[in-house]
Structures are given as C-alpha cells and as structure tokens.
Amino acid sequence: MIYLYIATAAAVLVSFLVSREKTLKALRIAYKRFVKILPAFLTMLVLVSIVLFLVPEELISTYLGSNNRYVGVLIGALLGSITLMPGFIAYPLCGILLKKGVAYMVLSAFSTTLMMVGVLTYPVEKAYLGAKVTLIRNLISFLIALVVALATGLFFGEVFL
Amino acid sequence: MKKIKLLLGFGYLGFVILSFIVGFEPGQKIAGNFISFSIQMLKILPCAFILIGLFEVWVKKETVEKHLGAESGIRGYIWSILLAGTTVGGLYVAFPVAYSLFRKGAQLGVIFAYISASAICRIPMTIFEASFLGLKFSIIRLLVSLPLIIVGSMLLGNHLERKRYQISEGAG
Numbered sequence: 276m277i278y279l280y281i282a283t284a285a286a287v288l289v290s291f292l293v294s295r296e297k298t299l300k301a302l303r304i305a306y307k308r309f310v311k312i313l314p315a316f317l318t319m320l321v322l323v324s325i326v327l328f329l330v331p332e333e334l335i336s337t338y339l340g341s342n343n344r345y346v347g348v349l350i351g352a353l354l355g356s357i358t359l360m361p362g363f364i365a366y367p368l369c370g371i372l373l374k375k376g377v378a379y380m381v382l383s384a385f386s387t388t389l390m391m392v393g394v395l396t397y398p399v400e401k402a403y404l405g406a407k408v409t410l411i412r413n414l415i416s417f418l419i420a421l422v423v424a425l426a427t428g429l430f431f432g433e434v435f436l
Numbered sequence: 437m438k439k440i441k442l443l444l445g446f447g448y449l450g451f452v453i454l455s456f457i458v459g460f461e462p463g464q465k466i467a468g469n470f471i472s473f474s475i476q477m478l479k480i481l482p483c484a485f486i487l488i489g490l491f492e493v494w495v496k497k498e499t500v501e502k503h504l505g506a507e508s509g510i511r512g513y514i515w516s517i518l519l520a521g522t523t524v525g526g527l528y529v530a531f532p533v534a535y536s537l538f539r540k541g542a543q544l545g546v547i548f549a550y551i552s553a554s555a556i557c558r559i560p561m562t563i564f565e566a567s568f569l570g571l572k573f574s575i576i577r578l579l580v581s582l583p584l585i586i587v588g589s590m591l592l593g594n595h596l597e598r599k600r601y602q603i604s605e606g607a608g
Binding site: 276279280282283286287290297298300301302303304305306308309311312315316317318319320321323324325327328359361362363366367369370373379382383386387390391393396399400402403404405408411412415416419422423426427430431 | 441444445448462465466467468469470473474476477479480481482483485486487488489490492493494524526527528531532534535548551552555556561564565567568569572573576577580581584585588592596601603604605606607
C-alpha cells in the first residue's frame with residue numbers, strides 16, 4: 276500500500292514540476308470524478324455492511340466445508356458472488372479451509388467469484404457500464420469462474436471423469 | 437427513485453444511531469462493517485482518482501488509440517492485462533479507469549479485458565494467493581481464466597461496438 280502513496284506522490288510532483296497548470300487540472304478532474312461517483316460508493320458500502328453481517332466468515336466456512344464437492348462449487352460460487360472481501364482476508368480464510376480439507380475446486384469457485392463477480396459492487400458498476408452490460412459482464416464472469424473451478428478440480432485430481 | 441434512496445439512507449443512519457443508543461448488537465456490527473470498509477476504500481480511492489486525473493491530462497488520445505484502440509489487435513489485450521496486473525484495489529477501482537480508457541479511444545473489448553483482469557490477475561494479489569493456496573493453484577487459475585477473459589471480452593466488446601455503446605461518467 277505504501278508504494279501506491281509513494282508512486283502517486285512522485286507522479287504528482289513530477290507533473291507539477293513540468294506543468295503547474297496541467298497538474299491543477301488533473302487534480303480538478305480527480306476531485307470531480309470522485310464526487311460524482313461517491314453516492315454509488317455509499318450505496319455499495321451500505322449494502323456491504325448489511326450483507327457481511329448476514330453472511331459472516333464463520334457461515335462461509337461452514338457452508339464451504341460441508342456437502343459434496345460439486346454442491347460445494349456451486350455454493351462457493353454463490354457465496355463468492357454475493358459477498359465482498361479484500362484479498363488479505365479472503366486468502367488466509369481459504370488457506371484455513373484448505374487445511375480443514377475443503378477441495379481446491381471449491382476454494383477456486385469461491386475466490387474467483389469473490390474477485391470477479393460483484394453483486395455488491397452493482398451500484399458502482401451500473402453507474403459506469405449501465406444495468407444491462409453490468410448484468411452481462413457478471414454473468415460471463417460467473418461462468419468463467421465455474422470453468423476455472425472445474426479445471427482446478429481436474430488438475431488436482433478432484434474430478435473423476 | 438432519488439427520494440426513495442435518500443429516505444433509505446436516512447433510515448439506515450437512524451437505525452445505526454439507534455442501535456448504539458439502545459445497545460442493539462447487530463446494528464453496531466453493521467456500522468462497524470461500514471466503517472472498516474470505508475476506511476479500506478479511502479486508503480485507495482483518492483490515489484486512484486489522482487492517477488486517473490494525471491492520466492487524463494498527460495496521456496494523448498492518439499497514444500491510447502494506437503496501443504489499445506480498434507487497430508491494436510491482440511497487442512491491445514496484452515497491454516490491458518499488464519496494466520490490470522498493476523492495478524490496486526479491484527473491481528471498484530477498475531471502473532473509473534475503464535471510463536478514462538474509453539474516453540481516450542480504447543476499444544471496448546480491451547476495456548472489458550482490463551476490468552476482468554484487474555479483478556483476478558493483479559500481481560500482488562496473485563502472489564498472496566499463491567502463498568496460501570500454492571503456486572499450482574494460481575497458475576491453473578491464470579492460465580485457464582486469461583484466455584476465457586480475452587475471448588469473452590472480445591465477443592462482448594465487438595457486439596457492443598456495433599451498437600455504439602458508451603461507458604458513462606459514473607453518475608449513479
């Protein structure tokens with residue numbers, strides 16, 4: 276994270292040295308764009324706060340750990356789609372589940388949909404892409420995640436053809 | 437619609453405040469989630485938007501058109517995936533970047549590939565993932581998902597290009 280700040284500060288500084296005017300214009304654009312999308316972000320945060328309360332980590336662990344693998348893949352994909360977690364929470368959780376014996380393909384379905392399919396980011400995505408394209412993009416991503424999960428199962432010897 | 441949203445927003449705020457007054461634990465947990473996620477985003481979003489602003493004023497439209505535009509072919513997709521690899525945050529950062537790319541003349545397929553790749557092909561995230569689930573897991577995921585992302589984005593992009601679809605400025 277610290278690199279992001281250093282890189283941003285360096286970029287602003289260099290830009291400022293080259294052209295004060297352009298840099299101020301850039302900052303104005305940044306501010307205007309940020310303010311414009313802020314309502315959508317707030318809606319998203321409200322949704323996130325409620326859904327993460329209803330679907331806490333413990334619940335996710337229990338659901339992913341039970342049942343057979345194929346049902347697990349579907350449950351994992353659904354849970355991954357409707358929740359939102361930063362990587363630094365999600366992957367350690369997956370690591371723990373793996374040690375508990377949860378199949379790779381289930382973790383793959385969960386982590387891939389977690390990152391790629393955004394039910395909770397819908398307000399933000401819709402603001403940029405529009406409702407229809409948002410739905411299509413998420414649907415495609417969901418299907419890709421399922422294929423990735425099956426391929427993972429295949430390579431780890433969890434799927435028997 | 438706007439009124440309903442505002443009303444719901446105030447309802448949410450009232451519920452949270454009330455939860456703290458009467459000690460209703462679920463309400464407090466929800467507020468905690470809201471705050472911790474807000475902080476995480478505020479750590480990233482200002483930098484992301486400043487970099488977007490700099491991109492808008494310094495990068496020429498012709499440059500983007502040449503490397504990510506209609507004539508860029510498969511190279512455009514490779515660039516967009518490399519760009520996605522260095523993106524921080526995830527999907528919610530990718531959308532405003534996608535809008536900037538669109539304004540500068542990148543083709544839609546390349547933009548969709550960027551969005552998907554920034555969700556699952558970020559380099560720091562992949563390293564982190566591999567440390568918990570193993571390198572084999574990450575490599576399978578990358579090798580299987582990337583071709584699918586490229587093909588999916590191409591189909592969706594070409595389809596929407598014919599319909600003169602526009603990415604909008606992000607008014608919710």
